[in-house]
Amino acid sequence: MKKLLVLLTALGVIGVLSVEAQSAEITITVQIQSIGVSVTPGAWAIGVVSAGSVQNSGTFTVTNTGNVAEDFQLNTGNSANWTNANATTQGHAAGLNQFALGGLFDTEGIHNFTTDDDITNSAMTASTTRFSDGDDSGVNVGVGASKLLWLRFGVPTAGSNTSAQAITTTITAIAH
Numbered sequence: 001m002k003k004l005l006v007l008l009t010a011l012g013v014i015g016v017l018s019v020e021a022q023s024a025e026i027t028i029t030v031q032i033q034s035i036g037v038s039v040t041p042g043a044w045a046i047g048v049v050s051a052g053s054v055q056n057s058g059t060f061t062v063t064n065t066g067n068v069a070e071d072f073q074l075n076t077g078n079s080a081n082w083t084n085a086n087a088t089t090q091g092h093a094a095g096l097n098q099f100a101l102g103g104l105f106d107t108e109g110i111h112n113f114t115t116d117d118d119i120t121n122s123a124m125t126a127s128t129t130r131f132s133d134g135d136d137s138g139v140n141v142g143v144g145a146s147k148l149l150w151l152r153f154g155v156p157t158a159g160s161n162t163s164a165q166a167i168t169t170t171i172t173a174i175a176h
Contacts, residue, residue: 079167
């Protein structure tokens with residue numbers, strides 16, 4: 001009987017000392033960064049204009065369609081017969097077979113284009129001074145937010161080809 005009592009006491013102590021396993025969970029939530037941009041309208045038909053004139057567009061609405069804040073970049077290409085006067089650096093005017101294109105993120109009706117707004121053939125990122133006259137910019141554009149973009153086109157002063165030219169301007173979104 002004494003052995004049975006010692007055995008039951010030992011089992012009771014072991015039973016009191018045994019603890020059930022417990023667990024905790026970690027939930028991991030992750031989303032892949034998505035960069036996206038849209039622009040409306042998607043074209044600007046200037047039509048027939050005088051050599052050396054400057055043409056101002058209406059508004060283009062540029063929208064962040066990604067899932068993170070974005071900065072916008074602008075660049076343009078050449079047409080079949082005209083080249084960008086600002087192909088590699090800003091600050092050049094239209095000339096013989098050369099156009100000059102400027103872009104400005106702006107909220108007001110008066111657009112103060114400067115050489116900082118000249119669009120080159122290489123993507124340049126908007127800043128508080130580049131492609132901006134101070135009241136708006138293409139910088140840190142929130143998810144789903146839109147910015148108004150205005151373009152200024154300097155028509156070549158003269159050209160060896162007077163047929164219609166198509167020039168593609170690209171708006172690129174990058175993560176802020």
